[in-house]
Amino acid sequence: MTILDQHPELRERLHELYVHLHQHPELSMQEHETAALIEERMTGLGYEVFRCGGTGVVATLVNGEGPVIGFRADTDGLPLQENTGLPYASTARGTLPDGTDVPVMHACGHDTHITAAVGAATLLAQDRDAWAGTVVFLFQPGEETAAGAEAMVADGLWERAPHPEVIYGQHVWPGLAGTVEMTRGPAMSYSDAWRVTVHGRGGHGSQPENTIDPVVLAAHMIVRIQSLLSREVAAQKAAVITIATIHAGLKENIIPPVAEFTINMRNLDADVRQHLLAGLRRVIQAEAMASDAPEPQIEELYTFPLLVNDEAETGRVVDLLRGVLGEDQVIERPAVMGSEDFGTLPDAIGVPGVYWFFGGMSSEVVESDEPVPTNHSPFFGPVMEPTLSTGTTAAYEVLMSRLRVQ
Incomplete structure (x- = not known):
């Protein structure tokens, strides 16, 4: 069971949002339409919104006295021709900084990150009696070029937004949909x-x-x-x-x-x-x-930068999500050699960060004899469910674990 099983209408709206985002990817630091859509959605939910770092969006909801918690989702696509065969495959094109015209695809699944964050933000906005405090959603551009997090910090992010006591983030990858994997300590290279x-x-x-x-x-x-x-x-x-x-x-x-x-x-x-x-x-x-x-x-x-998960907070999140998603659905794993600029955001204000992966592949794909499409592949197409429900649930439950009124 996921939180979206209790909110089927929201799940349907998130599916529609995901399809739109998947069909309209934008290159790093050029996420203009994506940012405008995020602003519209978050403002409509009652969040205070401002632009930061060019095409970054910061959305804050203050709901009484309590802790300040942050959550980050990245927004950019990649210069790849999509070959997934999905009915909603991208046909978008973009222009690289050197002027080259290229196809654009959400080949790293950032469309799932945006969708899950909007889903969690929607649930928080709809049930304000259940929690107290402040939540800060960071929709970050330019992760693929390591430019976005630095751009937001340089643009006065932490002078303009409340300082969270912890910042969370997540990333879809070619694991089994419905599972979450995370690492204590150094997690990404x-x-x-x-x-x-x-x-x-x-x-x-x-x-x-x-x-x-x-x-x-x-x-x-x-x-x-x-x-x-x-x-x-x-x-x-x-x-x-x-x-x-x-x-x-x-x-x-x-x-x-x-x-x-x-x-x-x-x-x-x-x-x-x-x-x-x-x-x-x-x-x-x-x-x-x-x-x-x-x-x-x-x-x-x-x-x-090196991405280092706070060990104590990571352990707490592992236990929490095992209780929510199931003991076997949450796996602790060694560090990966992929890289992320997520750590720039908590490091800039000296607070803990925790970052995890959630699977995006069906059991048929994972268990087949064929290679599983990986991030940055033109064949990388996460199955819509239970991927989106898992990402939304993980984001929502981790945030609520710090905000929920006891």
Whole structure:
């Protein structure tokens, strides 16, 4: 049983909201229509609403004396062509900051996050006699680019909104719908992304002796970078380095003057992170020197902070949700190497944060022999139920556990 079993009309309205959001995703920091829709819904429920961080929305409901509790939901989509085959699949398009026209999809399920938050906010607004205090909903833009939480804080979020004593958040993922999974302590990794521009000296492919080949040089860098993990990080320490893009040249017999590749590095330990960041620079610069090439350019694209769940509060939430959803439906799990900027919000005011995952896949999908579509896949399409009911119930019950009138 979920809270929405007692509110079938609300569940139907949330389904309609979810379908609309799924069909109308917007890119990071461009969530203009999404923000306007959230403002309309939350204002209609009686919340005080203001914009923050560009396309972020803060919605506050004061209901007498009591604790102040925060809840965050992210709102942005991804530049992907949806291939789920759903009848409400997205056909939306958007424009990247460099001007590229791209398809847009809610491939990370942020539409479920918005819907569940609106559902919990609706239940709180409808039953004010059952609780007392203040609830602050943070509809955050730009999670995918690690820009949104920082933008909200920089825009005076915590000078303009009440300070919660704890902030909660959640994320759909390819687990079994109806389940919740969470981690005590470090839960999601640091993530650092760089763009490296390797400079050489171009020329004819028949005369490599007159060139400095940036393709060969970049290849040496990429191979050597992986040895940072295998030879400089203890086996007990988790770390991942991915080189997912490399671009150079226009023709097979012209050695280009420049090559470019990107790096994504993830780990769960601050000391390991600093060692690897220094090691990346050392390898890149040393390989350039070994080839007598100019110094490469390193552009830091973004950084996601380490997400650390407050251990005591996480334990309380685990026990609470097991009582609500069922003992077997709430699972404690190790940290994941995915990254989130959620932690920026509680960290900015020094309060605990707790973040969990809720499943979005049917038992048929999870138990099949085929790979389960993951977040950021063009095939990622959470089943509507019990996904939305579970996300709404988890958000509502955790908030009510701090606000409920005894």
